[in-house]
Amino acid sequence: MHSAIQAALDRQVELERDIDRLCLAKFAAACGACRGKCCRANHSSLTIESWWLRNVSMRAHGKWWPDDWQGHAGCAAQGPAGCVLKAGRPTYCWSWLCEPLLAECADCWQVIFYVFISELPAEIAQLTPTTDLLQLDEADVAANLPLIARRLEEAHGLLAEARTLIDPAAGQLDKHRAALHLLCRMPRILHGLARQAILDRIAGGQV
């Protein structure tokens, strides 16, 4: 495999590991109590059959799936303590923010931050309106590599900016600026659940 492709895969691993750490720090207890109720058996086939996701997860974990994964009743990545994948999960598996988790967000900034990180992997996978990174084979990944690398660097930059929202030392003006930029850059953040959670925090003065 070309070293530039390996470098891009590693940047995706770093991004997902960062997102995973941030999610765990905030939501591990709530998700643990729920025991992965939103995991689905077909998600392992998405991970293993997508060239990009398979290679991201292999960079992070080596070959993690059992040879008989197709005979498993649930997702092959589901371990006793939750998902074994720190990177290379299907993007659906990051878009998890449910009502119990949103209830853990103390203010409007936290809502925007956690919805943002939950949608970031899906956002970067949609390279163009018609090109989905998760559908590409190795030759197509090579052909689109400059765009993929740009999207990954942009994602790392956006994540660094988004951290302003959960930084206790950051000022209100900086939080407003970061939130406005993220909402304009990624309108997908404003799905129904997130909109309601933001409106509730504004009504309650938690801004």
Ligand code: SF4
């Ligand atoms: S994301 Fe929500 S529904 Fe899914 S396991 Fe966590 S708490 Fe449960």
Ligand code: SF4
């Ligand atoms: S990849 Fe992980 S998060 Fe996704 S369904 Fe499987 S165990 Fe659950």
